[in-house]
Amino acid sequence: MTGGTPRPWEILQSSVVYSAEPWLRVLRQTVRLPDGRTISDYHRVEFPDFSIICAEAEDGRVVMVRMYKHGVGAVGLTLPAGALNPGETPIETAKRELREESGYAADHWRSLGTFAMNGNYGCGMAHLFHATGARRVAAPESGDLEEMQVVLMSRDELAQALQGGKIPLLGAAAVITLALWRPAST
Amino acid sequence: MTGGTPRPWEILQSSVVYSAEPWLRVLRQTVRLPDGRTISDYHRVEFPDFSIICAEAEDGRVVMVRMYKHGVGAVGLTLPAGALNPGETPIETAKRELREESGYAADHWRSLGTFAMNGNYGCGMAHLFHATGARRVAAPESGDLEEMQVVLMSRDELAQALQGGKIPLLGAAAVITLALWRPAST
Numbered sequence: 001m002t003g004g005t006p007r008p009w010e011i012l013q014s015s016v017v018y019s020a021e022p023w024l025r026v027l028r029q030t031v032r033l034p035d036g037r038t039i040s041d042y043h044r045v046e047f048p049d050f051s052i053i054c055a056e057a058e059d060g061r062v063v064m065v066r067m068y069k070h071g072v073g074a075v076g077l078t079l080p081a082g083a084l085n086p087g088e089t090p091i092e093t094a095k096r097e098l099r100e101e102s103g104y105a106a107d108h109w110r111s112l113g114t115f116a117m118n119g120n121y122g123c124g125m126a127h128l129f130h131a132t133g134a135r136r137v138a139a140p141e142s143g144d145l146e147e148m149q150v151v152l153m154s155r156d157e158l159a160q161a162l163q164g165g166k167i168p169l170l171g172a173a174a175v176i177t178l179a180l181w182r183p184a185s186t
Numbered sequence: 187m188t189g190g191t192p193r194p195w196e197i198l199q200s201s202v203v204y205s206a207e208p209w210l211r212v213l214r215q216t217v218r219l220p221d222g223r224t225i226s227d228y229h230r231v232e233f234p235d236f237s238i239i240c241a242e243a244e245d246g247r248v249v250m251v252r253m254y255k256h257g258v259g260a261v262g263l264t265l266p267a268g269a270l271n272p273g274e275t276p277i278e279t280a281k282r283e284l285r286e287e288s289g290y291a292a293d294h295w296r297s298l299g300t301f302a303m304n305g306n307y308g309c310g311m312a313h314l315f316h317a318t319g320a321r322r323v324a325a326p327e328s329g330d331l332e333e334m335q336v337v338l339m340s341r342d343e344l345a346q347a348l349q350g351g352k353i354p355l356l357g358a359a360a361v362i363t364l365a366l367w368r369p370a371s372t
Contacts, residue, residue, distance in 0.1 A: 004335070005261075005335070006253045006334060007261075008254050008259070008260065008261065020229055024231070024307070031256065033331055037331075041206060042256065043206055043209065043210050044256075044257075045210070045231060045309075047307070068193065069302070070228065070305075070306060071304045071308040072302045073194070075192045081305075114351070115354060116257050116258045116354050116355055117309070117356055118233070119256075119267075119357070120255070120256060121210070121233070122258075123257065123309055126356055145225065147190065147193060147220060147221075149190070149191070155369045156369070168302050169302055169305045170302065170303055170356060173299075174360035174363065177360065177367055178359065181367035181370060182368065183341045183342070183344075183366060183367050184366060184368045
C-alpha cells in the first residue's frame with residue numbers, strides 16, 4: 001500500500017443548473033479538497049435510482065429483452081431494468097420491472113449489491129438482483145417507450161453475446177457476471 | 187421470443203441545454219418513436235469516453251486504488267480508470283492511467299469490450315481492459331484531484347470486497363468479473 005489515507009471532499013456550495021425532473025437534475029458544486037484547493041465547477045448529475053434483474057427460468061436460461069436503447073442508438077440485448085417509482089423499494093421495482101418487461105415472475109430473489117453508476121458525477125445508484133425459478137405468468141405489458149422482444153438465453157449464449165458485443169450496456173454485463181459467473185482459479 | 191422486431195427511434199431535433207465542456211454536455215432531443223409518437227423532451231448526457239483497467243501483477247494480485255470518489259461521496263476501492271485525452275486511443279488511455287494512478291506497467295493487454303454507461307441517456311462509453319504481468323515501474327503521479335492509495339488484492343479478497351460493498355462503482359465491478367470470473371456450471 002502506498003500513499004496516505006484518502007480523505008473526503010467538502011461541499012461548500014451546490015446549485016441546480018439544469019433540471020428535467022423527475023428524470024434528470026444537474027448541479028454545479030464548489031468543493032474543497034483535503035489539500036485545501038477549491039474547485040468551483042464540479043458537477044453532479046442526478047438520475048433516479050434503478051433496479052436491474054438477472055432472472056433464470058426453471059431451465060436455467062436467462063430472461064433477456066431485445067430493445068432499442070436511445071442511449072446506445074441501436075437495438076441490443078439487455079436485462080429487464082427500470083427506475084424506482086416514488087415509495088418503491090429496490091426489490092419491489094425489480095419484481096415489477098421483470099413482470100412488466102418480460103411477463104415473468106420469480107419466487108427466489110437475492111441482492112447482488114448496490115453500485116454507483118459514475119464515480120465522478122453520481123448518475124444514480126443501480127440495485128442489482130438475481131432471481132431464480134422464473135416462469136412466465138403474463139404477457140409483457142411495459143408502459144415504456146420501447147418496443148421489446150423477450151429472449152431466453154443459456155449461460156453459454158450469454159458469454160458469447162458478451163464477448164461479441166451484443167450486450168451494449170455496462171449494467172447488464174455487470175449483473176450477468178455477478179449473478180452467474182464465479183472467480184476462476186488462478 | 188415474443189413481440190415484433192424492435193425498431194430504432196428517429197431524432198427530429200437536438201439542442202444543447204447545458205454545457206461544461208470538455209467534461210459534460212446535456213442535450214434535449216425531440217424523437218419520433220416507431221409507433222409514430224413524438225417525445226419532445228428526451229435528454230442525452232454526454233461525458234468523455236473512458237478506459238477502466240483490471241491489471242494483474244505477476245503474483246496474480248490485482249492493482250486496486252483506494253480513493254475518495256465524489257460521485258459516491260465516500261472513500262472506496264476501485265480500479266485505475268480515466269477519460270480519453272484528445273487524440274488518444276482507448277488502449278493508450280488505459281496504459282497511461284494505469285501508470286499514472288498506480289505506477290504499474292504491463293506488457294500483455296486484452297480488450298474486454300466497450301459498453302455504454304446508461305441505456306437511456308448515454309453518459310459516455312467505457313472501454314474495459316485486462317492486463318497481466320503488471321509490475322511497478324514508478325511512483326504514482328496522478329495529476330487528478332483525488333488522494334490515492336495503491337492496494338494489491340487477491341481474487342478471493344476481491345470477491346469478498348464485492349460482496350461486502352467495498353467496491354462502490356459498477357464499472358469496476360463489471361471489469362473485475364469480466365476479467366477474472368468465468369461462467370459457473372449450472
